Amino acid sequence: MTDIVFDCGGTKTRVAISHDGRTLAEVVSFKTLADPAKTMEKLAECVKKLTSETEYNIVGGIRGILNEERSGIESDNVLTQWCGFSVTDALSEHLGARDIILENDAALAGLGEAVFGAGQGVEIVAYHTVSTGVGGAKIENGKIDHASIGFEPGHQILDVDRTVLGEEVAPTLENLISGTALENRMHVKPYEIDQTDVVWDELAGYLGQGLLNTIYYWSPDVIVLGGSMIIGDPRIQIQAIRKATVEAIAGRVPCPYITTAQLGDEAGLFGCLARRHQY
Numbered sequence: 001m002t003d004i005v006f007d008c009g010g011t012k013t014r015v016a017i018s019h020d021g022r023t024l025a026e027v028v029s030f031k032t033l034a035d036p037a038k039t040m041e042k043l044a045e046c047v048k049k050l051t052s053e054t055e056y057n058i059v060g061g062i063r064g065i066l067n068e069e070r071s072g073i074e075s076d077n078v079l080t081q082w083c084g085f086s087v088t089d090a091l092s093e094h095l096g097a098r099d100i101i102l103e104n105d106a107a108l109a110g111l112g113e114a115v116f117g118a119g120q121g122v123e124i125v126a127y128h129t130v131s132t133g134v135g136g137a138k139i140e141n142g143k144i145d146h147a148s149i150g151f152e153p154g155h156q157i158l159d160v161d162r163t164v165l166g167e168e169v170a171p172t173l174e175n176l177i178s179g180t181a182l183e184n185r186m187h188v189k190p191y192e193i194d195q196t197d198v199v200w201d202e203l204a205g206y207l208g209q210g211l212l213n214t215i216y217y218w219s220p221d222v223i224v225l226g227g228s229m230i231i232g233d234p235r236i237q238i239q240a241i242r243k244a245t246v247e248a249i250a251g252r253v254p255c256p257y258i259t260t261a262q263l264g265d266e267a268g269l270f271g272c273l274a275r276r277h278q279y
Helices: 036-050 087-095 105-116 173-177 179-186 199-218 238-249 264-277
Strands: 003-008 012-018 026-031 057-062 073-075 100-104 124-130 134-140 222-226 257-260
Touching (some): 003 036, 012 264, 026 036, 036 087, 057 087, 057 105, 057 264, 100 105, 100 264, 105 124, 105 264, 134 173, 173 179, 173 199, 179 199, 199 222, 199 238, 238 257
Parallel strands (some): 003 057, 057 100
Antiparallel strands (some): 012 026
């Protein structure tokens, strides 16, 4: 049976089909709309263009904290209008599907990298994505680790004394290094900032402090970093991140290998396949 997989991020939504559970036959993308109903309508239109079949498995990722029923999100600071909206009900109405699996998008991207990408063959993978926001997940033995409310590493507090962000902005890792945060501070798009600008090294330093917490809390064998702020151009350089993390650890514990994601924008879609077939 054909797999339909999708990934609703803060900026783009991607949809694809797979006939073998391991490869993507075709991928289409469109801008994620503020209105969730219109986004689901557009997603359903894409599915109907991708395949003439009427029976398929659907697995999707969405940013934010999922509700208890795992039918949509209950909290997010970007897709605010999506909170309380049932993604699964909307897709069932448009496509007639009943068996729909929904997960956090960053967790699925991490799963995709662990099973098909940079974390293959490693028991414990810590994944972080730095793009519109900052997300991530712990992947253990090829599965998303158990969690009562999901993983939100971007919300960890770093700027404790508020010397960087001031009193009006929550002092989180996400508000220090995400693309949205950088644009708010610099008043230009991240891709407009030259790679030689010192700000990229500053971001690496903040991320190194965040990864220190990741190492202490999750004790991973490898840390995989993805998202446009890591694999885009310009970007936070991986060498600078490794250096900042080693300095933050200061020899207290071994530093795991830190590497960049391999699957690019399709990591979440591959994660959907891994979630569906539980490789």
